[in-house]
Amino acid sequence: MLVHIGIDDTDSKMGGCTTYTATEAVRQLLISKLAIFKDYPKIIRLNPNIPWKTRGNAAVALTLETDEPKAVFETVCRAVEENLTTHLDSAATLILDHNLEQLRDYAQRALYTVVKMSEARALCKKLCTYTKLWGRGSGLKGALAAIGNDLSRGDYTYELLAYRRREYWGKPRLIDPQSVYDLDKHLNGLLFNNYDPETRRILITPHGPDPVYFGIRGESTEALLKALSILKPQQPVDRWMIFRTNQGTAQHLQTKLNPNALKAYESGYIQGVVASRAVIGKGGHLYIHISTNSTKIKCAVYEPTGPFRKLFQQLVEGDFVEVAGGVRRATAKHPKVLNVEYLKIIKLKKILQPVKPLCGSCGIRMKSKGREGYFKCRRCGSKKKATEFAEATRNLKEGVYIPPPRAHRHLTKPITRWGLEKTKWDGKISSRWYWFSDLRDL
Numbered sequence: 171m172l173v174h175i176g177i178d179d180t181d182s183k184m185g186g187c188t189t190y191t192a193t194e195a196v197r198q199l200l201i202s203k204l205a206i207f208k209d210y211p212k213i214i215r216l217n218p219n220i221p222w223k224t225r226g227n228a229a230v231a232l233t234l235e236t237d238e239p240k241a242v243f244e245t246v247c248r249a250v251e252e253n254l255t256t257h258l259d260s261a262a263t264l265i266l267d268h269n270l271e272q273l274r275d276y277a278q279r280a281l282y283t284v285v286k287m288s289e290a291r292a293l294c295k296k297l298c299t300y301t302k303l304w305g306r307g308s309g310l311k312g313a314l315a316a317i318g319n320d321l322s323r324g325d326y327t328y329e330l331l332a333y334r335r336r337e338y339w340g341k342p343r344l345i346d347p348q349s350v351y352d353l354d355k356h357l358n359g360l361l362f363n364n365y366d367p368e369t370r371r372i373l374i375t376p377h378g379p380d381p382v383y384f385g386i387r388g389e390s391t392e393a394l395l396k397a398l399s400i401l402k403p404q405q406p407v408d409r410w411m412i413f414r415t416n417q418g419t420a421q422h423l424q425t426k427l428n429p430n431a432l433k434a435y436e437s438g439y440i441q442g443v444v445a446s447r448a449v450i451g452k453g454g455h456l457y458i459h460i461s462t463n464s465t466k467i468k469c470a471v472y473e474p475t476g477p478f479r480k481l482f483q484q485l486v487e488g489d490f491v492e493v494a495g496g497v498r499r500a501t502a503k504h505p506k507v508l509n510v511e512y513l514k515i516i517k518l519k520k521i522l523q524p525v526k527p528l529c530g531s532c533g534i535r536m537k538s539k540g541r542e543g544y545f546k547c548r549r550c551g552s553k554k555k556a557t558e559f560a561e562a563t564r565n566l567k568e569g570v571y572i573p574p575p576r577a578h579r580h581l582t583k584p585i586t587r588w589g590l591e592k593t594k595w596d597g598k599i600s601s602r603w604y605w606f607s608d609l610r611d612l
């Protein structure tokens with residue numbers, strides 16, 4: 171029978187552990203020969219705009235065929251247990267395939283809103299065959315969402331995650347930077363966010379003490395395997411695994427927010443016209459008001475997004491735009507603010523500028539602009555207003571804009587992916603999707 175297993179191990183210090191736990195679960199399932207994998211392991215990123223989330227807010231799901239679901243579940247639980255660093259908030263749960271449909275709506279909401287523990291518990295009681303919770307068990311929310319968001323339809327990407335040997339955990343990660351730059355040369359458009367072009371900062375290696383060595387993100391497993399052959403790691407790789415994921419899909423921003431009832435920590439988009447020009451405030455953060463349904467929404471674009479802010483400074487009143495992001499809760503001093511993650515300029519307002527008139531007596535183009543729209547002839551000093559107007563050139567183009575890669579979150583859709591989204595997974599699994607240093611013959 172087909173079963174789905176959700177794992178959420180929301181450890182706060184050892185980010186990346188959930189995926190490592192998943193590799194360990196897969197490894198033990200491969201050894202035990204209890205199951206046949208029907209999908210790549212999936213990494214599902216949940217609403218990133220919830221402040222109490224762990225670093226990446228990721229959960230993992232496994233989809234497999236087995237005659238022994240209980241034994242499979244016990245194997246997964248053993249892997250979770252062996253990799254727990256704290257006993258808080260972890261969960262593993264298994265459901266039968268025919269129950270998955272009833273999780274879809276919940277899983278969608280887990281992407282852009284705050285789901286309640288009570289709802290997760292009720293769904294679990296109704297749908298899950300086996301469940302094990304550790305600590306407070308709030309990982310159940312993510313474990314269920316990972317199962318329900320099965321990426322069978324709509325957009326998805328792949329990530330090849332490589333892990334270091336245990337003796338390297340907590341040590342700096344060494345990798346030949348030129349080999350990272352080379353990835354883009356050879357696989358341009360098939361990979362994303364390997365490095366930040368502006369700063370040349372390498373983005374495939376995380377910075378925490380976790381087991382992850384590097385992660386290559388891309389559009390196909392072929393591209394990831396090719397990348398692996400180009401990359402020059404300078405420390406031994408212990409294992410690697412290819413995951414299917416909602417990273418890089420902006421899956422959390424697909425809901426239109428109600429401008430009259432913005433909820434704190436919700437993610438989504440609004441469309442409207444620029445109501446007032448951008449101002450740069452304290453710390454270099456930029457603020458702009460967008461008017462939609464006769465409600466003005468304050469939007470923030472933060473300093474680390476660098477040149478992304480410059481675009482907003484060129485917007486004028488009346489420009490029609492779509493902005494998306496997460497709602498920051500209101501404080502005593504400030505209203506709710508939408509933290510912008512992308513800008514889509516839908517229609518730029520035409521700005522008409524007066525054309526310098528000709529002087530009636532001298533026949534020359536009047537130059538210096540006087541007050542109240544008057545032009546003045548340099549030679550005879552006569553004044554008049556312009557009678558002709560021409561469209562001013564805007565330094566902006568209609569289209570989509572996002573912050574530079576160094577400011578991306580896991581779910582940020584890279585600019586190269588816009589318009590090239592996948593619509594459906596074909597259900598095929600590559601013959602090479604994992605490698606373990608100690609299981610060379612599997």
Ligand SMILES: [Zn+2]
Nearest residue numbers: 529532547550
């Ligand atoms: Zn004149």
